[in-house]
Amino acid sequence: MKLASFSRCIDSIILWILVLSTLIFRYLGLTSKINVLLIFLIFVSVVLNCISFLKDGSLLCIICIVGYFFYNFYSLGGSISVCLYNLSQVIPSFLAIIYVFNLLKRRKDFLFDFLNQKVTLFNIYLYISIPFILLQANGQYWLAGNSNGAVNPLGIDLICGLFGFNGTPMMALFVAFAMVLNFDYYCFRCKESQKSLFLLLVIPLFIFYSVLPLFNDNKGYYIVLLLFFFLYFVSLKFGRVSTTNHFESYFKRIGIVYLLIAAFIAVSITLLQIEPIRITFEKMQKEIMQGWEYGSRSHGSNERIGMIQFGLQDSSHVLKGYGVGQHTWTEPYLFGFWHYGQSDFGTFLCLGGVALLIILFFSIFISFTGIVKSFFLSLLVVVSFVIMSIYTQLFTVISLTVSLLLMIILCISRYSQFVEGN
Known part of the structure; x- marks a missing residue:
């Protein structure tokens, strides 16, 4: 087998591992073992394509x-x-990001085809998850998947279908991506004769998974869904206005951003007229304000913001944090937080400092550079990583990373279709 063919084979295996890490491996409690295999395969891919990884700065990152x-x-x-344990928790997700971004430069059509062929699989998976969700909602929490010894007395965190123990954030990101993917498929790839049937299949999914967060306290789903649709429409519109005249493209894209922001605000105002959504939004707003006000005295969801406030308050530890060798990412009750480590941004800030965050997000920006000819879209991708890391454990739980990467692949697919058509 030639090296090029072997490399393509490795790419296929890695992509399947990434997808299955989200769909089943975490539920079975196999993540740590699969991550070792994933790191090895990505290392092999880096060796086989070392010139590409050197040219785009991935190895340096x-x-x-x-x-x-x-x-x-x-x-x-x-x-x-x-220190090594903390690093081992970050490496699988970080390597997956670097690898996928590099693959978007080397074999983007392969990535696009791989994703387009999984629409049916993803929807079937979401349907299969529904009976599990209903049983979990009725107290059958043992169906939440392998906990690897972890215990969570809060039942609503276990209403997460097949996304694994404490898998509500994993479900939020993947479902939000799947909803955008379904929209994209309906608009651009679904045959006219099959559109009615496709809607009949996906609308019940959209309704079920949109109502579910009101019962399992997974309010972040709404923010993720809106963010993913915003990212998708920016990519779509930016691709459509791409021209050989860079100044013309620049001004058109500025107009698109303002238009999308206005549409986003209008949709948000409309949704806030619905009482359950308004109550949910007010509760989220209150939690953010309490997290910033109370810092380490925060409890529950507002600890995400509390950790950020805590990490910024001590000037002597802002730059380098309290030490990645001092405490683990999820050490119980660290710095007074009951749920320390429930999101990565604040966790990394406290232990690794602002320096770690700058290196991390700048590395993502560097790796993404060259995929699209748009500084704003590249910046928006980085901002998406920032927002998701504030919400959840984006860089320490591979299934969360994969959902955002799949969303980015979809966006680049739609962007590239129009850019290359000009």
């Missing part, structure tokens, strides 16, 4: 992340085993 962990450890002390 990996070196910077790993190097900073060891610099932080030697600077602030702690345990090398804790």
